[in-house]
Amino acid sequence: MTTAPPIQAELARQLWQQKRQRRRQLAALPIEEKIRLLIRLQRLANEVRQQVGRPVRPEWNLPTT
Amino acid sequence: MCFNGNMEQTIRVLNDMVAAGVIAQYAIGGAIAALFYVEPFETHDLDVFVVIPPPTGAILSLASIYDYLQQHGHTTHEHECVVVSGVPVQFLVAGSPLVAEAIVEAHDRPYGAISTRVMSPEHLVAIMLETGRPKDKLRIGLFLQDAALDQTTLLSILKRYDLETRWQHYLTTQQP
Numbered sequence: 001m002t003t004a005p006p007i008q009a010e011l012a013r014q015l016w017q018q019k020r021q022r023r024r025q026l027a028a029l030p031i032e033e034k035i036r037l038l039i040r041l042q043r044l045a046n047e048v049r050q051q052v053g054r055p056v057r058p059e060w061n062l063p064t065t
Numbered sequence: 066m067c068f069n070g071n072m073e074q075t076i077r078v079l080n081d082m083v084a085a086g087v088i089a090q091y092a093i094g095g096a097i098a099a100l101f102y103v104e105p106f107e108t109h110d111l112d113v114f115v116v117i118p119p120p121t122g123a124i125l126s127l128a129s130i131y132d133y134l135q136q137h138g139h140t141t142h143e144h145e146c147v148v149v150s151g152v153p154v155q156f157l158v159a160g161s162p163l164v165a166e167a168i169v170e171a172h173d174r175p176y177g178a179i180s181t182r183v184m185s186p187e188h189l190v191a192i193m194l195e196t197g198r199p200k201d202k203l204r205i206g207l208f209l210q211d212a213a214l215d216q217t218t219l220l221s222i223l224k225r226y227d228l229e230t231r232w233q234h235y236l237t238t239q240q241p
Contacts, residue, residue, distance in 0.1 A: 026104035027211035031176060035072055037105040045107050057109055058143060062071055062151055 035062065072111075073177040074150035078139070079113060080179065087133045090116040092171035092182045094157070094164075094189065099204060101174060102186045102212040106204075110146050110153040114168045114184075117158065127156050163188070163195055163226045186212040187219040194228050194235060202239055 026037070039060050046056040082088045092098075095112030115130065131147065134140075139149045146153035159165035167188035174183045184192075190208050193201035208214060223229050 023104050024211060027102070027207075029105075031101050031174070034100045034105045038100065038108065041105060041107045042109070058153070060072075060109075060152060 071150055072152050073179060075111065075152040075154065076176050076179055076181045078134075078137070078149050079181070082130065082133060085133065086118060087129055088115045089118050090168060090182070092168040092184050094167065094184045094192070096204075098184045098189055099208070101183050102189070103204075103207040104211065106207075110143075110155050112155050112157055114157050114159060114164060116168060127158075130156055161195065161226075163191055163222070166222075166225075167192060185218070186214055187222055190214065190219060191222045191226060191228060194223070194231055195226065197231075202235065205235065206239065 026034075029037070039062060042057070042059040046059060049056050079088075079091055083091065092114050093111065094114045095110075096106070096108035097111045100106075100108075115127075117127070117129070134147050134149065139147055141148040143153045146155045148154070159168055167184045170188065171182040171184050173180050175181075186208055190205055190212075193205050193208075220229075223232050
């Protein structure tokens with residue numbers, strides 16, 4: 001197994017740390033905003049399902065305001 | 066297929082059902098309950114655990130809930146769910162003493178301008194541990210990272226429902 005050169009390892013560490021911070025921010029959002037994001041996730045997941053020929057699932061079409 | 070509606074309206078219907086005596090008590094569980102505590106992840110229905118008033122006959126059923134909803138215009142069904150103001154709702158009852166306790170000890174949480182009842186993060190973790198599906202194990206990881214679990218409360222629940230060994234196994238095998 002080879003290890004990444006130090007500069008890439010540090011960049012990877014920073015990127016994962018940013019990802020970790022972003023997940024904490026998302027976790028701290030109000031529930032109403034999380035529901036809006038959930039609806040966006042449902043739509044994105046269905047786009048992927050359509051691309052790979054899998055059946056789509058119903059999306060919640062709730063007001064976003 | 067898309068549904069139109071408003072989740073605050075869905076919750077209002079649940080609260081109205083309690084006021085009307087159709088259900089004695091409810092608590093949101095499952096994935097939507099988890100969303101109150103962790104980052105959003107994809108899910109497709111709202112799990113509502115209900116306590117039904119004692120039946121007059123021998124059989125406990127959800128018929129009174131479905132009848133009420135139908136009478137109030139919520140007539141669309143999606144598989145096992147009833148679509149209530151745009152949100153597919155699956156009504157469930159306590160299938161274990163742990164879930165029964167989770168319903169009773171659910172927290173009052175605001176949603177928009179109204180209040181609802183949501184299972185606590187500690188109970189959700191214990192239920193996911195008890196259920197033990199692969200996606201439950203993934204979601205426990207999210208709670209451990211982001212949900213600010215009260216460890217004393219969690220361990221007390223795990224001890225009460227004989228889940229300590231399973232918890233230790235989870236921590237040693239699933240967590241880095």
